[in-house]
Amino acid sequence: MxxxxxxxxxxxxxxxxxxxxxxxxxxxxxxxxxxxxxxxxxxxxxxxxxxxxxxxxxxxxxxxxxxxxxxxxxxxxxxxxxxxxxxxxxxxxxxxxxxxxxxxxxxxxxxxxxxxxxxxxxxxxxxxxxxxxxxxxxxxxxxxxxxxxxxxPFRNEARMYARYVIEKKPDATFAVLAQNDDFGRDYLAGLKDILGDRFEGAVTAAMYEVTEPTIDSQIVKLKATNANALIIAATPKFAAQAIRKTYEIGWQPMRFLSNVSVWISSVMEPAGLEAGIGIVSTAYVKDPLDPAWTxxxxxxxxxxxxxxxxxxxxxxxxxxxxxxxxxxxxxxxxxxxxxxxxxxxxxxxxxxxxxxxxxxxxxxxxxxxxxxxxxxxxQVQFMRFTGKQWERFGEVQSTK
Missing domain, CATH: 3.40.50.2300 (Response regulator)
Known part of the structure; x- marks a missing residue:
């Protein structure tokens, strides 16, 4: 084309x-x-x-x-x-x-x-x-x-998620669904930047290839870790699958979604709007559906x-x-x-x-x-999915 x-x-x-x-x-x-x-x-x-x-x-x-x-x-x-x-x-x-x-x-x-x-x-x-x-x-x-x-940058986004989780639960453990390339590995690097020596014992990663039809098995594996937080470092198709599967198996950790996959039409709707309630991500652009920008x-x-x-x-x-x-x-x-x-x-x-x-x-x-x-x-700002749209919260902050 x-x-x-x-x-x-x-x-x-x-x-x-x-x-x-x-x-x-x-x-x-x-x-x-x-x-x-x-x-x-x-x-x-x-x-x-x-x-x-x-x-x-x-x-x-x-x-x-x-x-x-x-x-x-x-x-x-x-x-x-x-x-x-x-x-x-x-x-x-x-x-x-x-x-x-x-x-x-x-x-x-x-x-x-x-x-x-x-x-x-x-x-x-x-x-x-x-x-x-x-x-x-x-x-x-x-x-x-x-x-x-x-x-x-992906790595900086992961650092923010790590800080957010640790503020709420200092001894938290993390599960990460990540694409098996530098995109996914950047999120792991960001977690390591914050967790330091705790990284090996606190983080479990399940990698996927873009040619795989589904990542359901990876989500089931990650649930077995009983992690407090799940970071979905995935492109839209696999992000939607992860959100849906997490919901179907009743796993309720704090969930974080890469900001490359926050689209309502191609991720949240295919996953099921109810399945995404409470997911946290980051924003740097205005959402044209947000009434604040009418x-x-x-x-x-x-x-x-x-x-x-x-x-x-x-x-x-x-x-x-x-x-x-x-x-x-x-x-x-x-x-x-x-x-x-x-x-x-x-x-x-x-x-x-x-x-x-x-x-x-x-x-x-x-x-x-x-x-x-x-x-x-x-710089970015945190946002949370309500089941209808993303709502921003907190102040704009540096990702460094």
Whole structure:
């Protein structure tokens, strides 16, 4: 599957005004176009995540309809990788070597971005706003040309859950359902950061592969530990299964859900709304269904955007919010780059964001980056599922 935002040439006079000499001969850059690429799981076991790519394509269609950025239209080439890392590599090479994109933007998946990182880093090609919260992508020594997405790091989220549980029960034990890759292992690392020497005796993990049909056996195994807290570090399909199975077998620990799987339409409803009551997660974006934001200008503008550019989109799916935020941050970077659209300057601008407020981030949460800080968002707020919606509680706090 291929989604492309069309690029249309401007009048020659506009081109002459907007095309700087520094833009010539840069990959993916012409007098009328900025060509960028990404891979998304439009098919496969986590196709629900493909919504992110659809939202980003729609965002840049809106930008192009408004005249583009600095006289150029954005051509986002979004290719399906089926959530299979070798396919991610194949499609990324195609984007770089055949489509000649300027950089990679918001490709989905932890293992998938890992698979392409060495290739991109060796060529000094920016790997911007990776659609993964894996903390390793913030390691500036290993991934100098990568920037994490506009989301809280997984490891930091796990630290918050650990602190929350220990405040209520200092000798608590933890059960963790985790995907068997860096995504899942980040949650274990976060628990170890807080538990220290207690980790080995206090934590039991059950790993799963994305190719498995069900994780029911893992949940039954974890219940046998009588753990006080269950952390579900899973993608939507398996998160829904975990919530349902926990409910069916009558296990009632404190439950925590990775914020990548908090969607009502694709997780909570399939699991059964009653099964999710009391689950805790974290939020960094506004929920358009929360009455608190009914008259919020940012939400109103986003709803108008959705009605025009994604009329069939489910507004309950926060991937559309995330796609909008990612698009807005990239637009900020490209405008700041002006006509110097070489990869070096794009990377420089991506690491020079200061106190950027986005209309769909929760109040108090801002986007910040620096040469030694590749984590754009490091604040969240707790939220709890009521059986109908997520309700936030407590203050916005740092995840560090």
């Amino acid at each position: 291929r989604f492309v935002t069309a690029s249309t040439a401007f009048a020659l006079s506009a081109l002459l005004l907007n095309a700087g000499a520094s833009a010539q001969d840069q990959p993916g850059i012409t007098e009328s176009e900025i060509r960028i690429g990404q891979t998304m799981p439009y098919s496969g076991p986590v196709s629900a995540f493909g919504i992110l790519g659809k939202g980003e394509v729609a965002y840049f269609k809106m930008v192009n309809d408004r005249g583009g950025i600095n006289g150029r239209k954005i051509n986002l080439i979004s290719l399906d990788d089926g959530y299979v890392p070798p396919k991610t590599v194949e499609q990324t090479r195609r984007l770089i070597e055949s489509d000649e994109v300027a950089f990679i933007f918001s490709s989905m998946g932890t293992a998938h971005n890992t698979a392409i990182a060495k290739y991109l880093q060796s060529k000094k090609i920016p790997q911007l706003f990776i659609a993964s919260g894996a903390s390793k992508f913030g390691d500036v020594t290993q991934y100098p040309f990568a920037v994490m997405g506009v989301m809280a 008259d919020d200008p940012g939400i109103k503008e986003w709803r108008a955007y959705m009605a025009k550019y994604v009329p069939d989109g489910d507004i309950r799916d926060s991937n559309y919010i995330n796609g909008y935020n990612n698009g807005m941050v990239l637009e900020h970077i490209l405008r700041a780059a002006g006509n110097d659209l070489g990869r070096e300057n794009i990377m420089k601008q991506a690491l020079s964001i200061r106190n950027l407020e986005l209309p769909l981030l929760l109040p108090g949460i801002k986007v910040d980056t620096a040469q030694n800080d590749h984590f754009p968002v490091e």
